[in-house]
Amino acid sequence: MRQIPLREALREAMSEEMRRDERVFLMGEEVAEYNGAYKVSQGMLAEFGPRRILDTPIAELGFTAVAVGAAQNGLRPIVEFMTWNFAVLALDQILNTASKMLAMSGGQISCPIVFRGPNGSAGQLGAQHSTAFEALYANIPGLKVVSPSNGYDAKGLLKQAIRYEEDPVCFMEAELMYGEKSDIPDEEYYIPLGKADVKKQGTDVTIVSFNKMMKVALGAAAELEKEGISAEVIDLRTIRPLDWMTILESVKKTNRLVIVEEQWPFASVSSEITYRIQKEGFDYLDAPIRRITAADAPLHYAPNLVSLALPDVGRTVQLVKEVMYLKK
8 A cells, every 4th residue: 555646646547557558548738748737647758658648739629629539439548638627618529529429329439538637626726717517517418527536536436437438538636636645555446437435434414525525524524523413424436427326325324415515506416416315315304405515606816705615614514513403
């Protein structure tokens, strides 16, 4: 077992799969000569050469189209977006070609491709570089959406996406977590997509989250523990397919559900979870399902407004107390 940063765990996942399968290659802005904008691909050009680690122009729609065409012709590309905010420029290829080709070809042409890069807020980057996109891409049939909260999960999920998934996968990382370390086994491992993970067992309330908001969920659980409240914390890991059954089984035990996410509130991941659980588990609920999301507005640059706009431990703790009908 080794402790390594998230960026290194992602690099190991890509490198291991590239050594195993010569059809796998990486392309994106600054992934080669500069070793990656966030140093995720550091050293990969030296090992794999310029035919498999490709620097691209600042033209997301263009290089995404090249990768989609390559995937449909038997290769297995990994496309790094410098941020998922820039991937909206490539949405035509992701939505209208990658996600639909299997259906439009009558099952004859698949698109085994991984789109990956940082997603959501990374501090004071302003409104145009701070959007969380899981819910948007999860609304597209034909795409799978992964949003890990730590290096161990990220490596196993990314290896699974590169090696086994025949559908396009949107892999959404957290820029603020690239330097955070996790325990990574020496032996090879894969984590199947579509399976949530119970990070902490509990009996009084279920808290569901994903990506860097898991820090808020686990932080809230730790604070609640001090007051004798036992919170079960679930990390979704994969947004689509959504493992709502794990949430339902937890709610059967705790009878209360709070969801923490970085999405905007309208048509968000928490909206879908809330619908599923109230539909299938209404009789198990002792309180309305509650959620805490990002503010329904573009994220501002000022740090005080950033902190007000995003979920935090204090407000999550208060929300849990509300669903437990405890006095403020």
